[in-house]
Amino acid sequence: MEEESNVTSSPSTRLRHRKRSSTTEAVLDGNPSPLLVNDQNKYKSFMVRTYSTIWMIGGFVMVVYMGHLYITAMVLVIQIFMAKELFNLLRKAPEDKCLPGIKHLNWHFFFTAMLFVYGRILSQRLANTVTADQFLYRLAKMGHDPLLSSDTLIEYIAGFMWFILTLKKKMYKYQFGQYAWTHMILIVVFTQSSFTVANIFEGIFWFLLPASLIIINDIFAYIFGFFFGRTPLIKLSPKKTWEGFVGASVTTIISAFFLANIMGRFPWLTCPRQDLSTGWLQCDADPLFKPEPFTLPAWIPGWFPWKEMEVLPVQWHALCLGLFASIIAPFGGFFASGFKRAFKIKDFGDSIPGHGGITDRMDCQMVMAVFAYIYLQSFIVSQSVSVDKILDQILTNLTLEEQQALFTRLGQMIGYS
Amino acid sequence: MHKENTGDAPSAPTPRVLHHRKRNFDAVAGAGKPNGSHLLVNDKSKYKSFLIRAYSTVWMIGGFALIVYLGHLYITAMVVVLQIFMARELFNLLRRTHEDKQLPGFRLLNWHFFFTAMLFVYGRILSQRLVNTVTPDKVLYRLVTSLIKYHMAICYSLYISGFVWFILTLKKKMYKYQFSQYAWTHMILIVVFTQSSFTVANIFEGIFWFLLPASLIVINDIFAYICGFFFGRTPLIKLSPKKTWEGFIGASITTMISAFLLANIMGRFLWLTCPREDLSTGWLQCDPGPLFKQETHALPGWISNWVRLDTVQYWNSYTSNLHCFLNGKRRFTLQLPWKEISVLPDFGDSIPGHGGITDRMDCQMVMAVFAYIYHQSFVVPQSLSVDKLLDQIITSLTLEEQQALFTKLGQMLQEVIGS
Numbered sequence: 001m002e003e004e005s006n007v008t009s010s011p012s013t014r015l016r017h018r019k020r021s022s023t024t025e026a027v028l029d030g031n032p033s034p035l036l037v038n039d040q041n042k043y044k045s046f047m048v049r050t051y052s053t054i055w056m057i058g059g060f061v062m063v064v065y066m067g068h069l070y071i072t073a074m075v076l077v078i079q080i081f082m083a084k085e086l087f088n089l090l091r092k093a094p095e096d097k098c099l100p101g102i103k104h105l106n107w108h109f110f111f112t113a114m115l116f117v118y119g120r121i122l123s124q125r126l127a128n129t130v131t132a133d134q135f136l137y138r139l140a141k142m143g144h145d146p147l148l149s150s151d152t153l154i155e156y157i158a159g160f161m162w163f164i165l166t167l168k169k170k171m172y173k174y175q176f177g178q179y180a181w182t183h184m185i186l187i188v189v190f191t192q193s194s195f196t197v198a199n200i201f202e203g204i205f206w207f208l209l210p211a212s213l214i215i216i217n218d219i220f221a222y223i224f225g226f227f228f229g230r231t232p233l234i235k236l237s238p239k240k241t242w243e244g245f246v247g248a249s250v251t252t253i254i255s256a257f258f259l260a261n262i263m264g265r266f267p268w269l270t271c272p273r274q275d276l277s278t279g280w281l282q283c284d285a286d287p288l289f290k291p292e293p294f295t296l297p298a299w300i301p302g303w304f305p306w307k308e309m310e311v312l313p314v315q316w317h318a319l320c321l322g323l324f325a326s327i328i329a330p331f332g333g334f335f336a337s338g339f340k341r342a343f344k345i346k347d348f349g350d351s352i353p354g355h356g357g358i359t360d361r362m363d364c365q366m367v368m369a370v371f372a373y374i375y376l377q378s379f380i381v382s383q384s385v386s387v388d389k390i391l392d393q394i395l396t397n398l399t400l401e402e403q404q405a406l407f408t409r410l411g412q413m414i415g416y417s
Numbered sequence: 418m419h420k421e422n423t424g425d426a427p428s429a430p431t432p433r434v435l436h437h438r439k440r441n442f443d444a445v446a447g448a449g450k451p452n453g454s455h456l457l458v459n460d461k462s463k464y465k466s467f468l469i470r471a472y473s474t475v476w477m478i479g480g481f482a483l484i485v486y487l488g489h490l491y492i493t494a495m496v497v498v499l500q501i502f503m504a505r506e507l508f509n510l511l512r513r514t515h516e517d518k519q520l521p522g523f524r525l526l527n528w529h530f531f532f533t534a535m536l537f538v539y540g541r542i543l544s545q546r547l548v549n550t551v552t553p554d555k556v557l558y559r560l561v562t563s564l565i566k567y568h569m570a571i572c573y574s575l576y577i578s579g580f581v582w583f584i585l586t587l588k589k590k591m592y593k594y595q596f597s598q599y600a601w602t603h604m605i606l607i608v609v610f611t612q613s614s615f616t617v618a619n620i621f622e623g624i625f626w627f628l629l630p631a632s633l634i635v636i637n638d639i640f641a642y643i644c645g646f647f648f649g650r651t652p653l654i655k656l657s658p659k660k661t662w663e664g665f666i667g668a669s670i671t672t673m674i675s676a677f678l679l680a681n682i683m684g685r686f687l688w689l690t691c692p693r694e695d696l697s698t699g700w701l702q703c704d705p706g707p708l709f710k711q712e713t714h715a716l717p718g719w720i721s722n723w724v725r726l727d728t729v730q731y732w733n734s735y736t737s738n739l740h741c742f743l744n745g746k747r748r749f750t751l752q753l754p755w756k757e758i759s760v761l762p763d764f765g766d767s768i769p770g771h772g773g774i775t776d777r778m779d780c781q782m783v784m785a786v787f788a789y790i791y792h793q794s795f796v797v798p799q800s801l802s803v804d805k806l807l808d809q810i811i812t813s814l815t816l817e818e819q820q821a822l823f824t825k826l827g828q829m830l831q832e833v834i835g836s
Contacts, residue, residue: 153790157783180604187603236587328577334584342592367580370573378570385813387822394806394826400833406803407826410810412694413548414558414819 046226064204068273071207072197076114079193082359083110085349086185091178099175101166106182108159113186116152117194192366195373202376205269209260209318210372213325214364216255221248221330236337240330249326256322260315264289288314288380317380321372329368336363467646485624489693492624493617497535500613504531507605512598520591527602529579534606537572538614544568545804546621548811549695559816566812612782615789622792625689629680630788634780636675641668 063070087106167175199206225244233240263269271283294311336359340346348359394403484491508527517523544565551557564571587595619626645664653660683689691703810819 153786157787160783180600183607184600184603187607235589236584328581331581331584335580338584338587338592339596342596367577371577374569374573378567381813385809387814387818387825390806390810390814390822391825391829393809395829398803398806402803403826404830406806407823407830409803409807410819410823410826413552413807413811414816414823 064208067268068200068204071200071204075193075196075200078362079189080110081349082362083185083189085359086189087182089343089345089348099166099168099171102175102178105159105162105166106178108162109156109182109186112152112155112159113190115155117190118197119152120194188366192362192369196369199369199373199376201273202381203270203272205263205314206372206376207369208269209256209263210321210325210368211365212259213252213256213322214329214368216259217248217252217326217329218364220251221245224248224251234334236334236341245326245330249323252326253319253322256318256325257315260318261312264312264314288312288317317375320375324371324375325368328371329364332364332367336360485628485689488688488698489620489624490696490698492620492627496613496616496620497539500535500609501531504605504609507609508602520586520588520595523586523595523598526579526583526586527598529582530576530602530606533572533575533579534610536575537568538610539617540565540568540572542614542618542621543696544811545807546693546695550697555816562811562816608782612785616785619785619789619792621693623690623692625683626788626792627785628689629676629683630784631781632679633672633676634784636679637668637672638780640671641665644668644671 063074087103163175163179196207199210221240221244223244224247225239225241228243228247229241231242232238233242233245267281267283267285270286270289271281273281289312291310291312294309296309336348340348394406398406484495504527508524512524547561548558548565551561583595583599616627619630641660641664643664644667645661648663648667649661651662653662653665687701687703691701693701810822814822
């Protein structure tokens with residue numbers, strides 16, 4: 001799977017796309033059974049896709065090797081391309097000629113969203129990086145508002161007023177449609193990319209594992225469909241089959257278990273990055289990544305070679321991620337397919353020759369990135385927090401007054417006041 | 418200003434009514450008429466409608482004042498009620514009954530997302546206060562903290578189930594309609610919940626921070642109407658033919674002055690200025706903070722007396738007015754384009770003679786956001802790290818761990834102070 005940079009576009013999307021292309025051709029031919037098993041051209045396209053897959057995996061591995069900051073940079077680049085594709089999608093040329101500056105408005109909102117999202121995520125780490133320089137430090141702290149920073153909102157309000165002032169008679173419906181469309185695009189693009197970047201800085205593991213699972217799910221759905229597919233899965237995507245779906249789910253869950261083990265051995269992948277440096281990482285291994293012995297339950301038959309395994313606790317979490325990747329994440333793909341049918345679009349763009357646009361690659365990864373982030377924050381990060389760690393944070397990050405304020409409020413909260 | 422008890426709905430009911438009054442005339446007199454001089458000044462039947470509106474205004478102000486008197490929780494409840502009505506109006510706006518018949522359960526999906534958004538937004542804003550409310554009871558405390566810990570996961574699961582539900586109900590040939598409805602639902606929920614969440618956040622910082630912005634919008638509207646009524650000659654903007662420059666400028670000046678004076682009046686009441694730390698409804702005691710303490714300012718020489726003023730008045734009046742000033746334009750423009758698009762006279766018909774709730778709320782939405790941001794940036798001392806750490810403490814530590822942390826921190830602080 002051509003793991004496009006950190007972009008969660010997984011090659012799986014590509015595979016999906018491959019299936020979709022064949023579907024379109026088959027449907028146009030009036031072929032009633034467009035399943036992959038019956039397609040004669042499938043072997044040829046299979047080779048073409050495999051070739052580009054290998055190239056993309058190579059590129060992706062290199063970026064992962066280079067580190068957090070480069071991965072984030074790639075996410076940003078992919079975001080920009082995705083936004084560009086989506087902005088152009090429902091634009092109608094004749095109306096656009098009458099409205100100069102509408103493209104600029106879109107990019108203004110894009111920039112505002114970028115400021116807001118990355119300001120929040122990176123501000124703490126930026127602060128850690130530039131601590132040496134007082135001025136930059138204060139600058140970095142400026143955007144550090146938990147709910148919304150004032151400068152971002154001022155930007156947004158400026159864009160809003162610009163929009164109102166450029167409303168032209170008889171073009172209202174188109175302009176409001178474009179405005180709503182811009183907002184939806186930015187929300188979709190930035191939610192997933194911001195969560196992806198947040199995951200990356202918790203440890204490349206938390207970005208790499210979900211992305212790989214989606215890719216694996218796609219590849220094996222394709223392979224199982226290729227060889228065994230008979231029963232159509234959903235009307236939205238005629239080439240998907242139940243055999244592919246089930247086979248891929250089982251494979252994904254098993255690979256999640258083993259991949260987590262492999263990935264969990266590298267500190268480069270498991271250590272969180274506290275600042276924006278690019279050097280090597282050292283950290284105390286989180287208990288999640290320390291191997292523990294695990295005895296297989298008694299009902300496993302005797303011929304199974306291992307009775308005891310070394311299991312990283314994180315592998316159990318990986319099972320949950322795998323489950324989500326195989327069952328729910330494909331709905332991202334269905335959504336994109338339905339959307340394209342609704343608006344009669346073949347592909348979201350044509351950035352990648354033979355594969356369509358960036359968004360075609362990203363549809364499933366988006367859903368997965370959000371889930372991975374929420375799972376991480378809800379079930380994993382909170383478990384690793386201890387009294388001593390928080391005490392440390394209190395002592396290092398807060399001034400004396402703030403510490404006292406915290407103490408008072410904490411006392412009130414737990415009823416000691 | 419008819420302050421509808423739209424509760425805390427950030428929309429100042431009052432200005433809405435005036436808006437609506439003006440809009441009605443627009444719709445009736447302006448629709449299709451190329452005549453540019455259908456300003457309010459020239460309208461003959463204006464005096465009659467003026468009286469009708471004034472009457473309902475008084476009723477709404479009375480109701481609103483009652484709710485404010487009752488307190489934070491009741492105001493929040495009214496915000497929620499208003500939200501529901503607004504969402505309902507907006508959901509119905511672009512719905513086409515023909516398609517809807519073929520899609521049973523599709524409307525339910527909208528409400529599912531509405532409920533999810535409600536849980537998410539209010540969970541975040543009120544989590545700290547909820548924790549403070551259940552402090553005495555250990556069992557409830559544990560329950561509440563674990564709910565807060567998994568709050569995001571719960572909301573996300575609800576959202577994903579809605580998403581999956583949506584995909585599974587996609588019907589051939591209805592794709593475009595369904596996707597449009599899906600996007601429309603999201604836009605509506607964002608608009609409705611952004612402003613109402615800011616409003617509720619403002620309320621719990623102190624009713625003052627909700628009441629003052631709301632009143633300013635109302636005053637701005639009333640005086641824009643009055644000035645336009647008597648002096649309006651020059652049209653303001655193509656989108657709203659009845660708005661005039663005279664009304665606009667007159668209202669701005671009046672609003673600025675009233676902001677200054679209103680802040681003084683409101684700042685004297687503890688009920689309005691104290692933040693509410695929990696979800697109780699009883700009386701409030703607090704130290705109002707330096708912002709509400711009186712300082713003397715010697716006015717420039719041409720005013721002979723000194724006048725006692727609250728510091729907050731200066732800043733608030735300038736910026737709020739600037740915002741009302743800018744708001745004026747936006748308000749009008751928001752309303753009319755929608756009407757043209759959907760060929761509707763109003764957003765709804767909840768309020769007899771005044772159109773719907775959204776008609777009432779359009780300006781207040783922008784104002785509520787601004788008031789919150791202003792408050793957070795310039796008024797409240799930044800205690801972000803403390804809040805963040807407290808959040809972490811609530812969600813990540815068990816009760817015993819929190820108590821241990823408390824003891825240890827206490828010891829450390831004693832040492833530091835003692836040394």
